[in-house]
Amino acid sequence: MPAAAAAKTRLKDVLRQFEGGKLEDRLRLAPALGHAKEKKAVDALINAFDIKRGNPRETAAIVEALGRAGDPRAVESLVGAMDYLRSMMLQMELPGHLQVLRWKILEALSRLGGEQTVGILSEALNDRDPRVVEEAVRGLGRLQVKAAVPALLELSRGASSGNLTQAVIEALGEIGDKRAVSVLEQALKTSDRFVEVEAAYALARLGRKEMYDKLADNLKGDPGAEKVGILAAYYLAKLGRSAGLDHLVGLMKRTDGGYASLAAEALGKSENPRAVLPLVEASRSEDSSLRLSVARSLGRLGGTRALSSLKRLRNDPNPGVRNAALASLAELGVLD
Template sequence: MVAVASIHDRLRNPDAGVRRIAVIDLPYTDEEDDIAPLLVEALSDADASVRLEAAKALEGFEEHEVLTALVPLLKDSDAAVRDAVAYTLAELKEPSSAGPILPYLSDADAEVQAAALQAVRALRVDAAFEPAMQALQHTDARVRRAAVGVLGYLKKPQALGALTEVAAHDPDAEVRRIAVGAISYAGDTADVSVLPALGRAIADPVWQVREEAATTYAKTNSLLGVPNLVRAMDDEYWQVRVKAARSLGKLKARDGVMVLIEALIHPVSNLRKEAVIALGEIGDSRAIAPLERAMQDPDPDVRKLSKLALTSMQMPKQGA
């Protein structure tokens, strides 16, 4: 343990580097009651690196004084400090903490608005819904990304139309990717509101968006997207193929058996593993012989997974 008296002296040292290390040491002091007040005091330090460490160290402190001190730093002049404050506020996980943050959701400064949206995302407060919907139209991609995150956490059906539009047409690839992931909560409405957007996303020019779309298909629980997943098994990026294989397995899509069998000889072992797992989940007898051959695969994980897949396929079904 570090003596709190020594921390006091170092926090007032003219050298910012000394003060920064003192802040890092604070959580390990022998006086727990003094930690939060001293960290709050460090939030007003003239040096951004000290404020940054104080903001990070306050994660997990739920005192009202901490919240009150952190929120104004959403407008800090240093981007790293703003991000750390947003993260620490989000980690409070208490919806009641959102009140002081809400006014910042429509701040004129795009960086402040983005940080505030990030802060309330995990708090899941209804009051953030309308500001987030409006922020989808912001000219700054950082704000739109944060807004999509808020709406994805809130999981409101009213947002699906806007999110699918963003997923298909936003000029920023990362915004499109996040939006594709955010619409995975569509549930029973997936067939009409989400699948058309996923159909566009699985053909997006940016492979990370296609990869997200391939993942999201499984969460819709709809077989209507299987043809697109089958085509995605021929994507030029193996990362997209991996997610497509995984979704075909989760959907138990028999129409994907043949492309999954073809993937068993792909040079990337991660794809061969996913294909084996998916074939085991689907349980189609056409895969038995290819899986038996896969038990000679040079990758031990592929051999192990092939054995498990064959075993699961040979087990009697419940209720049979």
């Protein structure tokens, strides 16, 4: 059977199982439908999306899948869900699972883009929930919305160190607007080493090549207690610099302090395709916590070698590793 015909047959089977299956089946199959990026797959996800009556876990899985599918037709359903949650907030405090869903919807919308999405993300910058604000910041950075720069600069002045500060600085770097330079240069002078490293990364994104050396300076003597070198190495790997990649690969070989797992997670998030091979090699480690991180990271990076390694890890003796491998394979559209 030709590859195209076989793919259609597999999609048909997945759709049948998703639409007629139990909750656990739908949770397992939703990521694969998102990865398929086919009209019928997106239709099935939209039809199953019920913000009012759906199972919380299934609803969250569908939201994530719709974001990954990249089909702008999903925007209307996600915006409608966001409006529904906003109306609920006027009447009551949202339960935890619905608050989490707000974050996930913002992330999904930021992967779909469009004027409506930009408006919702911009409005969310004023939300009372810091996690919602953080996700809105990351979304505006992902979409490189230059009109958001003044609001992001204002947020940077009021934020202390932490996840929100990191999100703002990274977003300013991703947007690449020169209006951010003075604020980022000021951040370089802070006593907080994490903020300093974040600012160096953003300035490097803005074309300041001397920031590569500043990031590399933080690798010396690492790992220290703060683990700031892991962050610097992650940024260097994300920027395509060998120094960061090599540093993280070296940390994966350590057997103390949990550095190996942190390094593997950083490699996966770096989006650097050169990280796949060392992760594949680390997948044979005797350390199950490292294999778990590797399984997650290979799912983020994808590719032929990653798939081969994940198929082996789905038979791992550790159940956590097996589940992570299966989840990553589903994210990559592999269910057999």
